[in-house]
Amino acid sequence: MSDEEIPSTSSEPLPEDEEAKDPPFQLKPPPKALPKAEGEVDPEYEEKRKTDRANRFEFLLKQTELFAHFIQPASQKSPTSPLKVKLGRPRVKQDEKQNLLSVGDNRHRRTEQEEDEELLSESRKAANVLGLGKTLQTIALLGYLKHYRNIPGPHMVLVPKSTLHNWMNEFKRWVPTLKAVCLIGDKDARAAFIRDVMMPGEWDVCVTSYEMVIREKSVFKKFNWRYLVIDEAHRIKNEKSKLSEIVREFKTTNRLLLTGTPLQNNLHELWSLLNFLLPDVFNSANDFDSWFDTNNCLGDQKLVERLHAVLRPFLLRRIKAEVEKNLPPKKEVKIYLGLSKMQREWYTRILMKDIDILNSSGKTDKMRLLNILMQLRKCCNHPYLFDGAEPGPPYTTDTHLVTNSGKMVALDKLLPKVQEQGSRVLIFSQMTRVLDILEDYCMWRGYEYCRLDGNTPHEARQEAIEAYNAENSIKFIFMLSTRAGGLGINLATADVVILYDSDWNPQVDLQAMDRAHRIGQKKPVRVFRLITDNTVEERIVERAEMKLRLDSIVIQQGRLMEQSNKLGKDEMLQMIRHGATHVFASKDNELTDEDINTILERGAKKLSMMEWIEPPKRERKANYAVDAYFREALRVSEPRAPKAPRPPKQPNIQDFQFFPPRLFELLEMEILFYRKTIGYKVPRSPDIPNSAQVQKEEQRKIDEAGPLSPEETEEKEKLLTQGFTSWNKRDFNQFIKANEKYGRDDIDNIAREVEGKNPEEVIEYSAIFWERCNELQDIEKIMAQIERGEARIQRRISIKKALDAKIARYKAPFHQLRIQYGTNKGKNYTEEEDRFLICMLHKMGFDKENVYEELRQCVRNAPQFRFDWFIKSRTAMVYCLLFPQELQRRCNTLISLIEKENMEIEEKERAEKKKRTPKSQTTHKRKADASSEATGRKEKKARA
Secondary structure, X not given: OOOOEOOEXXXXXXXXXXXXXXXXXXXXXXXXXXXXXXXXXXXXXXXXHHHOHHHHHHHHHHHHHHHHHHOOOHHHOOOOOHHHOOOOOXXXXXXXXXXXXXXXXXXXXXXXXXXXXXXXXXXXXXXXXXXXXXXXXXXXXXXXXXXXXXXXXXXXXXXXXXXXXXXXXXXHXXXXXXXXXXXXXXXXHHHHHHHHHHOOOOOOEEEEEHHHHHHOHHHHOOOEEEXXXXXXXXXXXXXXXXXXXXXXXXXXXXEEEEOOOOOXXXXXXXXXXXXXXXXXXXXXXXXXXXXXXXXXXOOOHHHHHXXXXXXXXXXXXXXXXXXXXXXOOEEEEEEEEOOOHHHHHHHHHHHHHOHHHHHOOOOOOHHHHHHHHHHHHHHHHOHHHOOOOOOOOOOOOOOHHHHOOHXXXXXXXXXXXXXXXXXXXXXXXXXXXXXXXXXXXXXXXOOOXXXXXXXXXXXXXXXXXXXHHOOOOOOOEEEEEHHHHOOOOOOOOOOEEEEOOOOOOHHHHHHHHOOOOOOOOOOOEEEEEEEEOOOHHHHHHHHHHHHHHHHHHHXXXXXXXXXXXXXXXXXXHHHHHOOHHHXXXXXXXXXXXXXXXXXXXXXXXXXXXXXOOOOOOOOOOOOOOHHHHHHHHOOOOOXXXXXXXXXXXXXXXXXXXXXXXXXXXXXXXXXXXXXXXXOOOXXXXXXXXXXXXXXXXXXXXXXXXOOOOHXXXXXXXXXXXOOOOOOOHHHHHHHHHHHHHHOOOOHHHHHHHOOOOOHHHHHHHHHHHHHHHHHOOOHHHHHHHHHHXXXXXXXXXXXXXHHHHHHHOOOOHHHHOOOOOOOOOOOOOOHHHHHHHHHHHHHHOOXXXXXXXXXHHHHXXXXXXXXXXXXXXXXXXXXXXXXXXXXXHHHHHHHHHHHHHHHHHHHHHHXXXXXXXOHHHHHHHHHHHHHHXXXXXXXXXXXX
16 A cells, blocks of 8 residues: 555564573663552652643653664674574575576565664564565564574464465465464354364464454463564554454564554554554553644654654664665556546436535535435446446346446546556456446456455455466456455556545555555556546545645654544535536536547646645635525526516515415505506416416406505505514424424413413414414425424323333332343343333333433443443434444333233233123123114104
8 A cells, every 4th residue: 555564563572691481571661651669650750741741752752762772773782692693595696696596486585684684683663665575574573583582472463364375375485384373264164273273372373364353352362472463554543443452452572563554644543553562652642642733843843853753763664765676667647537428417416416415504414425425436436336327127238338437438448458568457446336347347348357355255365366466367357446455465467557436545545556566566557547527536536645645744754744634524515516517517428539548648647737736825714605606506507587576665474474365465466566567578487387378367467457545555554463473483483393392282381482472472373373374385394393293292102101001010110020022132132221221211201301311321320230331331312323222222122012012911901801791791782782773673664
């Protein structure tokens, strides 16, 4: 991904005179930094540490200097020190070297021998560019410990699933005497491996994946690990992630991190890695963040130098230019493409679907904005990612697969060109469904291909990699998902990388590129990044490039980060808006029949224009006029006809004020006469059926209109005083919400909810409202709102009755209550927890406001749950889909079970009551009914 691989270690190798049975020598912080034996802290030092940030920084700096003091250069060590042992291949003469190079199986390090020794002897953090031998360095370190220090292990190496097989091969190739085992497989295979291989302990190194560590953490906790090595260590950049928490629990003597991207988003992630290596030194994230707070320290060159002084003892860094002089260059070209007609239709449809949130100038939902961004990205990739977009059935693989996507058109032109040049291609995409489409395309065009994504089994992954890298392989394309295939895989037999879409994190794309651009590559690597022009993808790429500067500024140049990289709502909204005007205004297909060379030249020219980076400026936050923007963007048709004129003086009356209907008739007469006096002519509206007849009728009313008589004018003034003139929109909305909350019959509570109105006014208004509510313009929406609220009220009443009936069946419900689960008990909650929830819910009142928050507090304070972390960690409400099993949802499930149980009991009681009814009573009732019926027939006959 990036250019750097960082092996980082937390302690020195063993001293020369120490026996192998003793633990390795460990560096410790200065005594001043440690608590006293009694657990107390020097008050003077603690006070000074809390009050003076600069002094706290000096404290850390002294700690790192202490480590640097122990880490002496190799040249200063004794000639007889074991740290000076030559671990690399022995120096040979030129002719011997030439003979060795002629042997096919004999691999050689492309890095300097001194750098290997630097890592092994000085125990620094190494930052190696991707593909510069981190695997060999690590294996050499472990082999050195076994054969020169008599420390065979146990060691653990955590790696991505895709690189497991490669690590095992490298162990066998370089240090076959180091017995390495691999833990992978399903549950049964893992259990057998642990029983037969791991627990006997006849091995030196255990290589496994992140997922296996999480699943089998209890087994790994039983070992005292000499070295814990984590490949692609940015997986633990979040100290709160599950993997990060688990590996911190293992008992280890030394720790080593390998990563090419120690800094992906912010300096806090760098602290997380340092904290894992040396928790005693880097023990406070807040201190670390405050020392490098950009608001206070940006531009402080002295502080920048100190940052590097802090990192220097733990960082060993190498780049490709320093190690591999003959590595061919890598060149990236951005290919800007238009939207197809189908893509444009779907893009517009997505924007129109959520036009309400885009037009709102108030609060916006971040999750909805993220969802819109994802939908727009899918549309830019291929419209067939949406259900129903692909024509069919029957579904065919034909030219429509290419012509309906701008990226596929460019890909269809690019692949034959690079194939003619003898190149082989890697295609990366964020979306596995895009890989499905690419598979169909490859089969249609007859391209030989391999595929790897997150769902590919371990064995199939290795088979695909070996098939692609095989000598004279016929595989032309290797398609990979960026996240699953961008880590640790060696695909240097390819020299063309196509990024079908870009990741939010630029380091992920860099990792993908470096699958091909690594040691062993013999051709220049060309990277083609496909970008849909005038869409959200442009802004995503721009933001990723700005984010990429953070790594070069902090790690490579030593400057501090500039701003937080968190994606905000304003920025997301700006991304979505980008290019919307262009999309709305154009309905044509933007794809052209340009030659691929023309497309590449245009992309190269645009890239050269963007290479100059404008220096940062101080900017103010903009209050974007989103309403006006979309009003203009959506106005793509002919301008509408002007509205019909109204008299200059008209009373401002609202339908919810319920003026007499006669008033509206008089106002209409006044408007018609005014239009007659100014000579207004009614335009014809083509959207209305029988528009000519409607126009003629409206014009006739205007032509026949006359002024109001004095009596009608006086009547109008009188009617203007007869409505609810003191009621405004705010009062009306409060009245509607009160009806929704309490129901239309609870007039007392409704009156209390309407501020500024006394109960008599509300009662009077309510009577008129229910009598004339059909006159309101939005009556359907208003009634639906009120009826929903009344339905909730009835639901609360039925739930209260159900809880009352359930609790009444027990004398001590907190101990005796039982719930009839049936087959739906679930595995998360115990019956004791469910019993407590139901009893407390009944005690507090189901319809009480904030009842679930109070219930959550009761659970936390209950003594029986003081060690039950599951129930104590439940949130009160179901805020989003990420918390599906919280208190509110659990209570709803229990209430449903209780209602079902009550219903079954009632049906059973009715059946028993019917069974207990005496047969004689039933016979007597039938006779009485028959006699009454006969009497009725006689009376009817007599009347006839």
